[in-house]
Amino acid sequence: MSDDLDTVKRSAAKPEGYHHGDLPAALIAAATDCLRERGIDGFSLRETARRAGVSPAAPQHHFGDARGLLTAVATRGFHLLGDALAEADAAAGDRDARIRGQGRAYLRFALDHPAEFDTMWRCARIDPADAAYAQASARAFGLLAAAVADRPFVAAQRWPEEPNPRAVACWSLVHGLARLALDGVFGPAEAARAGVDRLLDPVMECLVV
Known part of the structure; x- marks a missing residue:
């Protein structure tokens, strides 16, 4: 099994509209969707990764932490x-x-x-x-x-x-x-x-x- 942090989870369906040619941009878009629905107090890296259809470690790999x-x-x-x-x-x-x-x-x-x-x-x-x-x-x-x-x-x-x-x-x-x-x-x-x-x-x- 690949350890590539940017690999889309094969077990999860990729949300329509996200294209991972530019994964940081896709994560920013997914984070924005999460913020729009949950507000900043309900924001999480794991939920962002789920919406983008990537591994939970992918946001940390590109941005360090939630603050990033x-x-x-x-x-x-x-x-x-x-x-x-x-x-x-x-x-x-x-x-x-x-x-x-x-x-x-x-x-x-x-x-x-x-x-x-x-x-x-x-x-x-x-x-x-x-x-x-x-x-x-x-x-x-x-x-x-x-x-x-x-x-x-x-x-x-x-x-x-x-x-x-x-x-x-x-x-x-x-x-x-x-x-x-x-x-x-x-x-x-x-x-x-x-x-x-x-x-x-x-x-x-x-x-x-």
Whole structure:
């Protein structure tokens, strides 16, 4: 019997949708599914491996431990968020439109990717010092900071030691709104997703400072 940690269990049916040409990516996808259904408190490496159809040792082989895999999920989340913010920023014109566009993109991302969004901020469960995580998160914040400062975005490698207070204020307002929406304060997620502009417009005057 093969001892290859990446070998798919022959005794278990492989879940549809997972292709193991890139096993780390498949494990991240399976972990995200687990987080979406069970939340971070119900997350486990064994359940992730079962969903991916691989041996229980495979996640540890690639990520070390649960903290490592959760950090990978959070990093992917920041990449997706950064892409959404960059797309909104590129489609905008002036500073006002850039900030508003990124605010809408942030809220939509949170509603469309609740598992990643929740994991991205769980600093006690992930490794914020991880280089890939730090770079991805710095890019997302840097896009907003550039819009607030009314300048082109320049890729950053780390969080600034003294973030722009106005950028932090904008981020805090949209993040708080996103968290309330995910917690159901504004009704079912589907309704909140359909009414992004309605939710965000009342705080726009605070966002554009």
